[in-house]
Amino acid sequence: MSNQSTPQHGSDVKRSFSDDFESPDFYQVDDLLSEEHLLIRASIRDFVKKEITPFIEGWAENNHFPEEIVKKFGEIGAFGPTIPEEYGGGGLDYISYGLIMQEIERGDSGMRSTASVQGSLVMYPIYAYGSEEQRKKYLPRLVSGELLGCFGLTEPNHGSNPGGMETRFTDEGDHYLLNGAKMWISNAPKADIAVVWAKNEKGRVQGLIVERGMEGFSTPETHGKWSLRASCTGELVFSDVKVPKENLLPGKDGLGAPMSCLDRARYGISWGAVGAAMDCYEAARKYAIERVQFGKPIASFQLIQKKLAEMLTEITKAQLLNWKLGKMMDEGKATTPQISLAKRNNVEAALSIAREARQIHGGMGITGEYPMMRHMMNLESVITYEGTHDIHLLILGNEITGIQAFK
Template sequence: MVSAPLAPLALLDTDSLISAEDRAIRDTVRSFVDDRLRPEIADWYETGEVPVRELALEFGKLGLLGMKLEGYGCAGTSATAYGLACMELEAGDSGLRSIASVQSSLAMQAIYAHGSEEQKDAWLPRMATGEAIGCFGLTEPDFGSNPGGMRTRARQDAGGDWVLTGNKMWITNGSVADVAVVWAQTEDKVRGFVVPTDTAGFSATTIKHKMSLRASVTSELAMDDVRLPADAVLPHARGLAGPLSCLTEARFGIIFGSIGAARDCLETTIAYAREREIFDKQLAAYQLTQAKLADMTVELGKGMLLALHLGRLKDAGHVEPAAISIGKLNNTREALAIARECRTVLGAAGITLDYPLMRHANNLESVLTYEGTSEVHQLVIGQAVTGASAFR
C-alpha cells in the first residue's frame, strides 16, 4: 500500500504551535533561501567564497539583522521569530546563518545591551540594514572554552585613550567587518571595546583550507597597539558576564538553526529514497530504510518541540542559560547524527554537492563545538542540577 507522504514535522503538527505572525516571517525567509541562496550555495561552499557584503544588504532588506532588538531600525520581532529565521537560513547552510547570527546576536547584541547611547546610534542603524558589518572578538588561539584566560590586553594611558594589543581567532565576518567588538583584559576586569576596523594597528586575515563553514568568512584578528578613544569601551559590561550573555543569545539561534539543517537533510533523503529503486523496489519501501527514517523523524520532532518551548520561555522573559545549553547540546548533537545517517541512505551520491548532506554534516561539526562545545554545555547542565562546578 502506498499513500501520500507527510513532511516529518507535519506528524507532530508543529506549525500549530507557531503564531501566524511568526509563521509569516518564517515563510518569507524560507522563500528567500529557496529562491536566492539554494541556487548558489553549492558553488559558494566549493570555492570557499561567499559575497558577505551583498548578502548582508539583502538580509537587512528582509529585516533579519538584529531582528529581535527594539529601535535603531531593528524589526523588534519575537525571539521565536528570530529562531525560526535562523532555522530557515541554516536549512540553506550553516555558514549563511552564521553571517546573520554573528551580526545580530553577538556584535549588535553586545552594543545594544552593553553600549552607550552614542555607540548604539553610531552603529546599530547601519548594522540593521547591512551597510555596516560587525564581528565579535572573544576566542583566542589558545583560549576557546576558557575565555577568562585571554591574553588580549587593553591599558588606559594618562590621556584617557585605550591601547589594545592581542589576537583573536576563529572570528566569523572578521575580515569583511567594519566594526569589531573586542574583549580584553584590563585593570578593571574583562571589558569590551567597539573597534572600527580601519583603526591603525588593527588587521584581519581570512582563514583558508577549512573543511567546514566554507560559505562563511572566518578570520584571525590582530591588534598591535590599537589606540582607541576613552569612549570606545562598552560602559555597561564588566567581567565575563558581558560576552557570555551575548553567547547565550547566539546559542538560542543555533538551537533552531541546527534543526533547519537536520530538516533539510531528512526531507532530501526521504525524497531520494522514494525515487531510488534497488532490486526492483523503491528504496523507501525497505524496512531498514524506514527504520532509519523513522528514528530521524522522532529526533527531528523532539528537537523542534524543544526549540519552540525554549522560544516561548525566552519570549516570556524567564529562560535559564542552562536551559539554552540543553537546547544547544541536544539539537546540534542530533542534527549532526541525522546528517550522517542521511548520507548512508544516499550512499555514494550523498558525498557530492548535488545533495546537501555532506555539506550540512561538515558544517554541523563546527556548529557542535562553537558557542560552547558539547562538553562545556554538559558541565553547565551538570552544575545546574548538582550545584557543584566541575570546570576546575
C-alpha cells in the same frame, strides 16, 4: 537534480533544480505559532530558496563568501530582528528570531553564522551594554547590512576558558591602547567593526568597539577550512591599537557580559541546527522513495524506514524543545543551562541525521548533488563553536550537582 560544472568563482554558480522544501511538522507545532510567525518564516524560506540554495554548493566548493548576501540579509530583516524598532530593528520576539535562523541554516550553517553573529554577538551587546550614542551610531547601519560586524572572544590559547584571555587594554588618558589577538572569528575578514572583549588594568573583562582602519588592527583570513566554507573566518590582531574612549561599552563588565551574548547566539543555533536537519531528512525521504533497488524503492526496506522514522522523531523533539525555549526567552526566564541543553541536543541530533541521510543516498550522498555532506561538514563546526559539545554537557552537570567540573 543535476550538478553543473563549477566555474572558478562561486558567485557564478547556479544549480538547475527547483527547491520545493516544506518543513516536516509531525506534531502540528505550527498550531503553536502566530500568523506573524508563519508569515516571517514563509518570507525567509522564500528568500533562501531564491538567494541561497541555488548557489550554495558552488560557494562552498569554492570557499567563497558572497559579500552581496550581507545587504540582502539587511533588506529582509535577518539582522537583529529582536532589536527595538527605534534603532532600526524588527522589534520581534525570540520565536520569530529562531524561525529566521532555522530557515537560513536550512540553506547553510555558514549563512546562518553570518546572520546570528551580526544579531546576537554584535548588535545585542551594543544594544544591551552600549551607550545611547553607540546604539544610534551603529545599530541602524548593522540592521541594514551597511556595516558587517564580528565578535572577538576566543583566543589562540583560550577557547573553552575565556577567563584566561590575554588580550589587554590600558588607559592612556585620551584613548585606550589595545593589544592581543582573537582566533576563529566569523565575519572577521570582511567586518567593518568588531566587538572585542579584553581585560582592563584591573583584570576585568570589558567590551570595546574596534573599527576597521584603526592603526595596528588587522584581520588575517583563516584558510584551509573543510567546514563553513561559504562563511568567512579569520583572526583579529591588535598591535597598540588606539581605541577612542567613547568606544568602550559602559553598561557591564566581567565575563557575564560576553556570556549573555553567547546565550542568545546559542539559542539561535538550537533553531538553526533543526533547519539543517530538516533539509537532510527531506532529501533522504525523497531519495528513498525514488531510488529503486532489488526491483522496488529503497523506502520499502525496513532499515531505511527505521532511519527515516528516527530522523523525524528527533526533529519533532527538537521542534518542541525550541518552541518551549523560545517562550521562556520571550518571558526572560530562560537560563544558560537550559539554552545549553537545547544547543547541545539539537546540534547532535542534526549531525546524526545528516550522517544517516548521507548513508541513504549511498555514493551519491558525498557529492554536491545533494546537501548532506555540506551540512555534515558545517555541523562539525557548529557542534564545537560557541561552547563545545562537552562543555555544554558540563554546564548541565554543574546545574544538576552544583559542582563545576571544568575548573
